[in-house]
Each structure stands twice: as structure tokens, then as C-alpha cells.
Amino acid sequence: MKKTQPKTEKAFLENYDASLYEKPSAAVDIVILTIKSNKLQALIIKRDDYPFKHKWSLIGGFIDINKDQTLEQTAKRKLREKTGVKAPYLEQVITVGNKKRDPRGWSISTVYFALLPYEKVSLQLGTGAADIKWGPCEGDSIKEKLAFDHADLLAVCLDRLRSKVVYTSLPVYLHSENFTLSELQATYEIIMGKPIEKKSFYRRMLASGILEETNEMRKSGRRPAKLYRLVNNKEAHYFTRIIG
């Protein structure tokens, strides 16, 4: 028995039943990165529900089509629920989708990475988590074995960050309001995993126009250092050459 073809867009939409087609599940996962104890660290939670109950995983969850207006909003909501803050930098990295990554069946996940200053974060357990913590990144991974394909997703994000560090100003988002150039350089070096020439770094950063001096000094070490801040509302800066 053939259904009659609707004659207008309106008629088509009135008769459309989305539930007739089998769909993959759709989720968002976020790799939240910070610098803590001179290490790049990723935020992970211990799952309190099946599947992978009691295993560590990235922060994430299904899109709730009744609550979320957009994909990015889903990411921002999750991020806020776990860290209590709005990330100064959030980038969509990749979407993976296949039949095997989730034992419950065909699923896709859009992966974001967020950078934020450690001092600003106050971790919150939220629902579905038995524990939450920062795990130091070593190379492309983390000591804890992660659920699903989350180890892969983390690796992709770390890769993306490392490839961008050499021509962008992304590491400033790992610092709070004021920071010294030495501190910023240290952050670059931690991510790159190797030292940078101080002079090249100073030249580059000061010429970029994204930083401005404050009147304050950091008095921790020996000679006090000038504190800088990101110029009001500056986007990430893209340099025309690579450093390091």
C-alpha cells in the first residue's frame, strides 16, 4: 500500500514523523584543559552509571533536544555544570560517528576542547559522576584508562592544541586576567614540550598587539616582572610564522 505523496511543503511537514527513521545517538564530549603543577591536565570524571560504570571518561552527554537549542549550547552547558565557569576558549575539534564506539549502538559525538585557567575552576560533581579530577597529560594520553573511544578523542584534541600553539596565542586562555611573559612562555613550553628562545618569544608577543601592560608587577621571583593582560576582547591571534 503506497502512501500518497504530499502536494506541498506544509502538507509534507504536517505528516512527517521523525520517529520512523532509526537514528544514531548524538552526544557532545568536551576535553577541558588547564595548566596545573606545570603540567597540561585534562578534566575527567568517574562514571556512576552504565555503560562503563566506575570508569574514567571525558565530560559529555547526550544532546537533549528539549533543553538544548544548539550543539554549542550543549557543550557550554556541560562545561559550566562541571567547572562552574564559562571557558574563555572553546573550539569544536571533530565529530566521530560509528557503530562500535558505544556498546549501546550507532552513536556520534561532537568533541570540543576548552582552555581555562586553573585558579578559576571549582570542580562540581553533578549528576552521573562518582568522582571528578584533573589528570596530567603525558604525550598524547593520560594515565587513566578512559571509557568509550575517549582516549582517541583526547589525543585528537591534544594534537590540535599542539599544532596550533606554534602559530597562535591560544595559551593566553590558560592564564587568568594578569600574567607575566615568563609565565606565558612557560605555558607555551609545557604544551610544546620543549624550550623556546626567550628573546624570540618576547619579540613575537609584544609585536602581536594582543597584550597590554598593566601597572602592576609580579613580585614572586627575584626581579619583579611586568604583568600583562589580554587587550579588551581580542580574539585569538594568528601569527604568520611558526615558533619553536
Add this chain to the structure above:
Amino acid sequence: MKKTQPKTEKAFLENYDASLYEKPSAAVDIVILTIKSNKLQALIIKRDDYPFKHKWSLIGGFIDINKDQTLEQTAKRKLREKTGVKAPYLEQVITVGNKKRDPRGWSISTVYFALLPYEKVSLQLGTGAADIKWGPCEGDSIKEKLAFDHADLLAVCLDRLRSKVVYTSLPVYLHSENFTLSELQATYEIIMGKPIEKKSFYRRMLASGILEETNEMRKSGRRPAKLYRLVNNKEAHYFTRIIG
């Protein structure tokens, strides 16, 4: 009446019913680009079904969880169905997802862009299309008004291509096997929308190590030009400085 909690992963999975949760629709769209008549052109089809019946749109379609193993496979399948070829370059660009982009409801789409040489393509209508053609890109858009948010998706891809052209070798994928450096330069210039210094371009390309001479010459113009080809299985090359 509270359902009892399953006691093991196995029990949980056996009882799991994916259809209980409302999911967004999940699709893939592909911006297929080529150079034709000295212009960057995008492949579009005229839709033969609702919604947006008889409107132009990008190539795409829902993920078929019974046929497709992975998201990328969905993209490759669509691409092959419409062009008859395997694209030498395919890159995932963005995933958009919200409640309004499709009148049928919450939907997400993962967008890829593909580069391929015009000569290799033989357009195929396939199912669901009333027409298929190349449309010249002007700036960030195309003359034809596109269905859904496809104009935005196209713009994001053109943006991505333009931003990458200045530091990568992507344009080689718009040429077939053999090409001259002048032809390749012309392709760069079409994408960038402005001329490049010939000497800088030659130096850069020859130093990159991604090209090798063939024994043949192109005899079209006055002085014949050396034909080059991509060295066996070379990936896209990333330069350390920007051109143009």
C-alpha cells in the same frame, strides 16, 4: 514505580532501549569543490523531495545506521554516488546542530569539504535529485539560493579553504595527475583572489619536496612547461610561513 537498577554492564546493555530517548536527526553534507572555467565551483543538486523540493542544496543525506559503518564512510558514499570518483582530498570541517535548521526538527549535520579535479568527475543524478551542476563561487557564496542553512555551510568551507591555501599544498588536489607550476599557481590565485609572485611560488613549491618532475612537457602556450606530479602518496604539505 521505580525500575530496578541492572547489576552488570551486560544486564544493562541487554535491557537498554535506545528508542526511549528522543534524538536529533543526523546527516552529512559535503561541499565538493573544483576549478572549472578559471573559477572555484561547488557541486549542488536540485532537490526532488520535500522539504525544500525543487530548491538547490549541497550534496548530503541522513546517516543510514544499517548501511553506514562510520560517519566518514557516509561522506565518501555520497561523494562517490554523485561524482563517480574517490576524492583525493576530504576534510571534516564542522558539525552544526540546532532545532531550527531543518523544518522537520532538531537536526545535526557534519560537513565535509572535498577537492577534486574537474576532468575526473562525471556527474550522476542519483536518487532524490532533479538536477545536478557546478555553481561558481563568488566571494563566500554562490548565485543559487540554497536550502536549509547550506549557504552558511558553504561559506564556512570556503573560508576554511581560503585560510588554508596560504600555508598548505591543498590546491594540488584540484589538479589531475600532471600539471605545470603555472597551472598550479593559477589555482592558488583563483582561490586567494589575488596574484602571487611567480618567483616566490616556484621557490616554495620546489623546495617543499612534494612535487617531482615528469619527463613530459605541456605544449599549450609558447614555451613548453615542465609537467610535475605529486610524489607518491604525499600528504598535504604544511609550510612554515604564509604566502600572499
Add this chain to the structure above:
DNA sequence: ACAATAGTGTCTCTCAGACAGTATTAT
């Protein structure tokens, strides 16, 4: 005074930009 950290001076090197000059073909 000295150690430690912050910051500068300055030379070299690589590669893009500019542009003039040479090479090889068809007519």
C-alpha cells in the same frame, strides 16, 4: 657582593616580495 630572575642588543639565517633578466617556443 651574589644569585636569581627579567629583560635587551645584535648578529645570523631563512624565506617571502619585488622585479629585472634570460630561455624556449610559435608565428
Add this chain to the structure above:
DNA sequence: ATAATACTGTCTGAGAGACACTATTGT
């Protein structure tokens, strides 16, 4: 010979790399 297109020579300039040097603090 001339026009057209393919290439090369070579100078300049911007910015990275190297590294020695000066500056400012606490002890």
C-alpha cells in the same frame, strides 16, 4: 624578429634563532 609564456638571479626586508649582555630584585 617578435610576442608570449616559462623560468632564473639577485636584492631587500621581516621575523625567528642564538647568545651575550644589562637590569632589578632578595639575601
